[in-house]
Amino acid sequence: MTETHPRLKELKFTFYRIFRNPSAIIGFTLLIFFIVVAIGAPYIAPPKYPHNPYRMPHKGFSHTPKPPSSEAIFGTTSGQYDIFYGAVWGTRTAFRIGIFVVGISMLIGVTLGTISGYYGGILDELLMRFVDVVFAIPMLVLAMAIVVAFGRGLDNVMIALAMIGWRSYVRVMRSSILTLRELDYVQAAKIMGVSNLKIMLRHILPNGIYPVLVMAFMDIGSMVIVAAFMSFLGLGAPKGYADWGQMVALARNYIVGPPDDPLKYWFAIAIPGLCIILFVLAWNLIGDALRDAFDPKIRRG
Amino acid sequence: MAFVLFGVSVLIFSILMTFSPERRALAYISSPQQVKDIPMIVKQFGLDDPFHLQYLRWIKEISSGNFGYSVVAGQPVWDAFWKYFPVTLELNLFTSPLIIIIGIWLGMQAGIHYNTSIDHTTRIFAIIGWSLPTFLFSLIVLMIFYGYFSVFPPGIISDEFTLFIKENPDKYTQYTYLFTVDGLLNGRLDIFWDALKHLIMPIITQVTVVVALLLRVMRSSMIEEISKDYIITVRAKGADHKTIYHKHAKRNALIPVVTVAGWLVAFSMEGSIAIEIIFTRQGIGWWLATSAVQLDIPVLMAVCLFFGLVYVITNLIIDILYAYIDPRIRLT
Numbered sequence: 043m044t045e046t047h048p049r050l051k052e053l054k055f056t057f058y059r060i061f062r063n064p065s066a067i068i069g070f071t072l073l074i075f076f077i078v079v080a081i082g083a084p085y086i087a088p089p090k091y092p093h094n095p096y097r098m099p100h101k102g103f104s105h106t107p108k109p110p111s112s113e114a115i116f117g118t119t120s121g122q123y124d125i126f127y128g129a130v131w132g133t134r135t136a137f138r139i140g141i142f143v144v145g146i147s148m149l150i151g152v153t154l155g156t157i158s159g160y161y162g163g164i165l166d167e168l169l170m171r172f173v174d175v176v177f178a179i180p181m182l183v184l185a186m187a188i189v190v191a192f193g194r195g196l197d198n199v200m201i202a203l204a205m206i207g208w209r210s211y212v213r214v215m216r217s218s219i220l221t222l223r224e225l226d227y228v229q230a231a232k233i234m235g236v237s238n239l240k241i242m243l244r245h246i247l248p249n250g251i252y253p254v255l256v257m258a259f260m261d262i263g264s265m266v267i268v269a270a271f272m273s274f275l276g277l278g279a280p281k282g283y284a285d286w287g288q289m290v291a292l293a294r295n296y297i298v299g300p301p302d303d304p305l306k307y308w309f310a311i312a313i314p315g316l317c318i319i320l321f322v323l324a325w326n327l328i329g330d331a332l333r334d335a336f337d338p339k340i341r342r343g
Numbered sequence: 344m345a346f347v348l349f350g351v352s353v354l355i356f357s358i359l360m361t362f363s364p365e366r367r368a369l370a371y372i373s374s375p376q377q378v379k380d381i382p383m384i385v386k387q388f389g390l391d392d393p394f395h396l397q398y399l400r401w402i403k404e405i406s407s408g409n410f411g412y413s414v415v416a417g418q419p420v421w422d423a424f425w426k427y428f429p430v431t432l433e434l435n436l437f438t439s440p441l442i443i444i445i446g447i448w449l450g451m452q453a454g455i456h457y458n459t460s461i462d463h464t465t466r467i468f469a470i471i472g473w474s475l476p477t478f479l480f481s482l483i484v485l486m487i488f489y490g491y492f493s494v495f496p497p498g499i500i501s502d503e504f505t506l507f508i509k510e511n512p513d514k515y516t517q518y519t520y521l522f523t524v525d526g527l528l529n530g531r532l533d534i535f536w537d538a539l540k541h542l543i544m545p546i547i548t549q550v551t552v553v554v555a556l557l558l559r560v561m562r563s564s565m566i567e568e569i570s571k572d573y574i575i576t577v578r579a580k581g582a583d584h585k586t587i588y589h590k591h592a593k594r595n596a597l598i599p600v601v602t603v604a605g606w607l608v609a610f611s612m613e614g615s616i617a618i619e620i621i622f623t624r625q626g627i628g629w630w631l632a633t634s635a636v637q638l639d640i641p642v643l644m645a646v647c648l649f650f651g652l653v654y655v656i657t658n659l660i661i662d663i664l665y666a667y668i669d670p671r672i673r674l675t
Contacts, residue, residue, distance in 0.1 A: 178650070187355065187644075297485055298489060326470055
């Protein structure tokens with residue numbers, strides 16, 4: 043058996059392309075690190091409140107952050123919340139936000155985009171006009187309005203982002219369906235009497251999904267950024283919740299230390315900040331490498 | 344275009360309508376004693392009427408300039424808007440040209456020097472710029488330039504000048520409400536310089552973040568143009584570097600960039616929210632975020648409509664620009 047399935051062969055080549063790219067290697071390393079931290083969170087930082095592990099433990103109520111010590115290895119932030127604990131459990135929060143928001147957006151977007159692109163007609167027209175309207179307001183602004191209407195909280199931020207996030211997937215999916223729909227092999231399948239559903243699922247989706255996948259990877263990063271900013275403003279995670287954006291908000295009044303030592307409280311901002319940056323960077327690097335690997339124009343180059 | 348604005352207004356209004364009539368009635372009262380009047384207010388303003396009736400009434404109010412009262416600003420939304428808008432406009436007047444020039448230039452260099460160290464450096468810059476949330480980047484800039492070096496202050500203008508402008512309306516006229524422009528027009532270089540100093544940190548942040556996006560688009564479109572046949576022909580004819588890249592490739596490479604311009608504008612507006620919050624500049628973004636936190640609903644609605652309007656205008660400009668830069672569109 044020397045002959046492998048062509049799709050498998052292509053997949054193998056894709057993986058080869060991805061792992062030849064140094065940015066993908068850095069990205070995957072970072073991602074694996076975060077996955078390990080997220081899974082091992084109960085062992086790395088045992089929760090003080092087992093029924094509610096996302097609540098950060100705090101010793102005392104002093105507003106001034108305390109530098110790293112043997113007790114709290116990353117120091118404590120304003121309100122004496124343990125930064126190390128927050129950083130570890132915040133990884134889980136970040137994964138939850140990214141995967142939930144992008145998963146739901148992708149599901150809605152790909153379904154609507156495929157149907158709209160494949161069938162066309164009045165349905166397509168109506169849907170696209172609706173997408174135009176949703177696109178007219180920047181994501182963050184619309185998300186703020188929805189969160190205010192639904193009430194504050196991390197869950198509502200996630201729902202709001204998922205309610206808006208699908209808009210770009212519809213467009214990307216639809217445009218790739220529009221070109222695929224006219225190709226000979228799809229026409230041939232149609233003539234042979236293959237059902238519409240089967241054509242969509244088996245023949246069009248596997249070929250048209252790549253741009254969507256690249257976008258999804260990039261999107262996880264930007265969704266985490268938007269959610270972090272909303273937590274920073276006080277619309278998302280409540281005070282003391284293990285969320286990186288919320289931790290930056292706690293330290294916000296301590297950006298500038300006393301005059302003789304202006305960078306005294308750097309750790310309170312830098313550690314949760316670095317977590318956000320590295321997490322987003324991981325997804326962006328992978329997304330960037332995937333785009334190069336999937337792009338037929340530079341794929342074989 | 345008009346349809347998009349109409350759609351935006353319906354969308355915004357639907358979000359507003361998820362509040363109970365009693366909750367919306369709160370917008371009409373100004374003191375705690377009036378709470379008992381809420382059922383009356385609901386009746387009086389018809390807050391439990393069917394959706395379309397309330398929508399039509401709202402549109403009528405808006406078209407006569409009545410957007411409601413902003414608790415955050417302490418004045419009607421319409422008046423408050425004109426107070427905050429110049430601050431946002433001023434920042435964008437400074438950043439937009441910088442973003443366009445730097446972004447296109449860097450993207451071109453990266454595209455011309457594809458797969459060399461220049462390309463890789465800009466690639467790293469772009470990916471980091473993309474991964475760095477604007478609010479964190481603003482905090483870092485604030486930490487360095489204000490905290491550590493204390494060279495640039497946050498805010499819009501120093502207190503002494505705010506006081507001076509308030510107390511001397513005869514000596515200082517606010518023509519445009521842009522402090523840098525007004526400072527120059529009044530011949531007050533110190534005010535101009537002070538306002539500019541307050542602008543430096545926001546400019547650094549905004550330009551870096553948006554350029555990182557723009558240069559990637561420019562780069563990939565440049566690479567695509569350079570690999571086309573007509574460039575090979577030009578090269579074969581012996582044209583010099585400037586003719587190949589600036590005269591031929593750049594012009595065609597700009598078309599995809601114009602396509603994403605609307606997206607860049609939206610991104611800048613999102614970024615300006617974080618920038619205005621962190622550098623305490625009381626502009627539209629600051630107003631919006633503060634209103635969201637303090638549940639100042641009329642402001643949210645008005646600002647959403649404003650962003651919708653900006654989107655529509657931007658797309659109109661893009662369509663015109665298309666015709667300008669691409670004769671194929673103009674002539675068909």
